[in-house]
Amino acid sequence: MAFYIARRLLLALPALLGLVFLTFVLSRVIPGDPAATLAGDAATPAQLAEIRAQYGLDRPILEQAVIHVRQVLTGDFGRSVFSGRPVAEEIAQRLPATLELTFAALLLSTLLGVPLGLVAALNHNGPVDHLVRVLSVGGLAMASFWLAIMLQLFFSMELDILPLRGRVDVEIGMPPLRTGLVLLDSLLAGRGDIFVDGALHLVLPAVTLCLPGLATIARFTRSGVLETLQKDFVLYARAAGYGRVRLAAIYVLRNAVNMVVTQIGLLFGALISGAVAVEAIFDWPGLGTYAVQAILSADYKALLAVTLVVGVVYAVVNVLVDVAQALIDPRVAEDAR
Amino acid sequence: MGFRRLRAAVLATALAALPGAIAPAITPAWAQAPQRPLVWGDSLPATLDPHAIFDVPSQFVLLNVYDGLYRYQNNPPQLVPWLAESHTTSADGLNWEFTLRQGIKFQDGSDMTAEDVVYSFRRLLTMNRAPAAAFSPVLRPENVTATGPRTVRFVLSRAYAPFLSAMPLVAIVNPRVLAQHTVNDDWGAAWLAANTAGSGAYRIDPATYQARVSMDLSRFPGHFLGWSHNPRPIEQVRSRPVMETSTRVLALLRGEIDATDSYLPTDQVERVERNNRTRVARDESMRVFTIRMNNRKPPFDNRDARLCFAHAFNYEGFNNTILRGLVVRNGGPNPNNLWGNPSDLQPYTYDLNLARQHCDRARAAGAPLDREVEIHVQNELEQTVQAAQMFQADLRRVGINLRIVPNTWAGITGATGRAESTPDMWVHWVSTYFVDPENWIGQMYDSQFHGTWKASSWYSNPEVDTLLRQARSSLDRPERERLYQQATRLVVADSPDIWVYNTLNLRGLSRRVQGYQFSPVGSGGEMRLMSLAN
Numbered sequence A: 001m002a003f004y005i006a007r008r009l010l011l012a013l014p015a016l017l018g019l020v021f022l023t024f025v026l027s028r029v030i031p032g033d034p035a036a037t038l039a040g041d042a043a044t045p046a047q048l049a050e051i052r053a054q055y056g057l058d059r060p061i062l063e064q065a066v067i068h069v070r071q072v073l074t075g076d077f078g079r080s081v082f083s084g085r086p087v088a089e090e091i092a093q094r095l096p097a098t099l100e101l102t103f104a105a106l107l108l109s110t111l112l113g114v115p116l117g118l119v120a121a122l123n124h125n126g127p128v129d130h131l132v133r134v135l136s137v138g139g140l141a142m143a144s145f146w147l148a149i150m151l152q153l154f155f156s157m158e159l160d161i162l163p164l165r166g167r168v169d170v171e172i173g174m175p176p177l178r179t180g181l182v183l184l185d186s187l188l189a190g191r192g193d194i195f196v197d198g199a200l201h202l203v204l205p206a207v208t209l210c211l212p213g214l215a216t217i218a219r220f221t222r223s224g225v226l227e228t229l230q231k232d233f234v235l236y237a238r239a240a241g242y243g244r245v246r247l248a249a250i251y252v253l254r255n256a257v258n259m260v261v262t263q264i265g266l267l268f269g270a271l272i273s274g275a276v277a278v279e280a281i282f283d284w285p286g287l288g289t290y291a292v293q294a295i296l297s298a299d300y301k302a303l304l305a306v307t308l309v310v311g312v313v314y315a316v317v318n319v320l321v322d323v324a325q326a327l328i329d330p331r332v333a334e335d336a337r
Numbered sequence B: 001m002g003f004r005r006l007r008a009a010v011l012a013t014a015l016a017a018l019p020g021a022i023a024p025a026i027t028p029a030w031a032q033a034p035q036r037p038l039v040w041g042d043s044l045p046a047t048l049d050p051h052a053i054f055d056v057p058s059q060f061v062l063l064n065v066y067d068g069l070y071r072y073q074n075n076p077p078q079l080v081p082w083l084a085e086s087h088t089t090s091a092d093g094l095n096w097e098f099t100l101r102q103g104i105k106f107q108d109g110s111d112m113t114a115e116d117v118v119y120s121f122r123r124l125l126t127m128n129r130a131p132a133a134a135f136s137p138v139l140r141p142e143n144v145t146a147t148g149p150r151t152v153r154f155v156l157s158r159a160y161a162p163f164l165s166a167m168p169l170v171a172i173v174n175p176r177v178l179a180q181h182t183v184n185d186d187w188g189a190a191w192l193a194a195n196t197a198g199s200g201a202y203r204i205d206p207a208t209y210q211a212r213v214s215m216d217l218s219r220f221p222g223h224f225l226g227w228s229h230n231p232r233p234i235e236q237v238r239s240r241p242v243m244e245t246s247t248r249v250l251a252l253l254r255g256e257i258d259a260t261d262s263y264l265p266t267d268q269v270e271r272v273e274r275n276n277r278t279r280v281a282r283d284e285s286m287r288v289f290t291i292r293m294n295n296r297k298p299p300f301d302n303r304d305a306r307l308c309f310a311h312a313f314n315y316e317g318f319n320n321t322i323l324r325g326l327v328v329r330n331g332g333p334n335p336n337n338l339w340g341n342p343s344d345l346q347p348y349t350y351d352l353n354l355a356r357q358h359c360d361r362a363r364a365a366g367a368p369l370d371r372e373v374e375i376h377v378q379n380e381l382e383q384t385v386q387a388a389q390m391f392q393a394d395l396r397r398v399g400i401n402l403r404i405v406p407n408t409w410a411g412i413t414g415a416t417g418r419a420e421s422t423p424d425m426w427v428h429w430v431s432t433y434f435v436d437p438e439n440w441i442g443q444m445y446d447s448q449f450h451g452t453w454k455a456s457s458w459y460s461n462p463e464v465d466t467l468l469r470q471a472r473s474s475l476d477r478p479e480r481e482r483l484y485q486q487a488t489r490l491v492v493a494d495s496p497d498i499w500v501y502n503t504l505n506l507r508g509l510s511r512r513v514q515g516y517q518f519s520p521v522g523s524g525g526e527m528r529l530m531s532l533a534n
Helices: A002-029 A034-039 A045-054 A061-073 A087-122 A127-141 A144-158 A182-188 A192-229 A232-239 A244-282 A287-296 A300-328 A330-336 B002-017 B058-065 B114-127 B130-134 B163-169 B175-179 B245-254 B266-274 B303-312 B315-322 B352-364 B382-397 B409-415 B441-445 B462-473 B477-494
Strands: B038-040 B070-073 B078-081 B084-089 B095-100 B144-146 B151-155 B202-204 B215-219 B236-239 B278-293 B373-378 B402-407 B425-430 B497-510
Touching (some): A002 A061, A002 A300, A045 B130, A061 A300, A087 A127, A087 A192, A087 A300, A144 B245, A182 A192, A192 A244, A287 A300, B070 B163, B078 B084, B114 B175, B130 B163, B278 B382, B303 B352, B303 B382, B373 B409, B382 B402, B441 B462
Parallel strands (some): B373 B425
Antiparallel strands (some): B070 B078, B144 B151, B202 B215, B278 B425, B278 B497
């Protein structure tokens, strides 16, 4: 298994290196002049030239690319051309918020999507199946920004039972930062009040973000279960007198879930990119809002770092998915040898 | 409040489930807090260093965390001595001497001296970032000197009338604090981007600061002006910018924030005022909504073509219907409520027949009005899009095809460095950085500023250049007024841009916020003056 994991990690490296080059090229073709943003509203042409020289923006593009790759390889993302602060520091502040939201959404999607798909498959072409299919198509089609506003209007404004925005209430404040994850940090600090408040703040953004993933997982679980139900071993198991629930929940689901696990890996990337709109509407200070601000201010250093960090997270999650698949289905690990 | 009840119920359950030993430690903070902090929902600047950037959000830090020698107060804005108690000027306008008040303390408790003022100006001029732009053409770092423990002398290379008007742009920083954090002669810039070294009425807690996300401030009891003017000052301020307009308005209505930004959409004004715990502060500001035309690019190098566009914009429809009359028509580059405007200035009117006549004349002179014209809008600012869409419909009626290009502030201003890359047209506001016609007509239409976003219409008229330069170097206010009036008449007659309105500043406020005082510089963000109702 260790060899298998090492191989998966090694395969991810060329992809990441390609990503570093690709994002650099892309960052230089987006419109905008970072020097103009940095200089502020009242800058003169001479000040702009000075800033371009200071940040190396006046050097040939190839030279800039080489410097960039060298810096990234040493873990140096440079300073934000907008705030003047180290980009790595800014990302370290923002990444945990996105991870917390994304994992919460993924957890919700999985916990709800798998049973929904299973129930739908077991009631194939029945009313429950039709309902799940309608809901899953709706979940995929619904624009997250629209859903976010509707949830805000209903749960925060109309019912007044959930907070509208942010990660914690200003009166409660953030827990002492260790991991940057509010729920975990509040538990580590023994602050139940912050944990509860943080969890309540997480509900609406996580629900908004989870919906497309939930729909995808429900659909894949349904089709996986339906396919597995046609297999011979199911017929034999039935003949052997296995109960319907036991058969479905243990034997059928385990065989059907591999496809779902693959989807979870892919979904993680989709959730991180989908978090941009959700974070903006719920004022969730994560990488999504950071990326939007970086785009609006032509902060190419920040943008490059965000893309790379998301790429690394995505690659790591996919390695984890590969490992999970190998654990669930020994044939996968066997094939990889 | 339902959310509070729910949270209390969930909290009680959580507390009951936790071991008794840690329960006392997790008593909810909000239950003990005597007063909910003021939550300010306006934008935060990218950096806290007051000498590194100058834009509208950075004025919040400048006004609350730092002090300058002079400051603008009230509306119309008055320039009042602040850290300085007085100043003198030589007859030729080259020597300026400022005397500091006695007993000014920085937030670390150290005394402020003339040497600290000298350090601050030298830092500003050497770093040479945006706030230095108003000074660097006339002031060199070595020409700022301390002539006594409380007196500072500035020797200008040439007379520059707006010198005093621009003085509030400069924050006085504490060199002793910065000395501890200076790396590679960077004047402490890396450190000051996320920390402070000021004397202002509020202190920032650096541990809570996250660029453009959050900043917690607490009152500085030792502020040099004292607090006798405000018997119930706000102790804690939480700056929490809200990114989305809809969320910002909802957060105000729900009581999660106490103030929106000052761009409250006009269609939300009624809604905010109908709510019994919120209101809208309406203040006439000095922020001119302008549609720029690139005068170097055909067809805009033709005066008739520009006049055609100027008469094709539906000023009344935009100002009174789309913006619901919450703005004031402004017929020239300077705000109406500023000195230096001719009293008889006639704004352009919406008249499509007149527009067609000018267009025909321009076409006859060879202006390529049949080509597609691009107008760049700031996509995140809805008004710029609305103005362009309305303009597009009217221009179609005079045979002009206008294409709307979504862009960003950074994208557009980055392109205005050269005439060739400057868009055909773009839409923006010119805000108040200092209260002097130099901030508007001076920097927008003197050709020496070509290459900056303010002068992005690339207008060039030697007569106007001469008038503006004379006005800039004259110390005689009546004469300056006459020169600016003359220049304004010429500029308006040439119609290099389309000036639409002067802003009525609209900020949604919680009714518990009291003492809010608007000034066009800083848009009313001075916390020192405010208090909170119980």
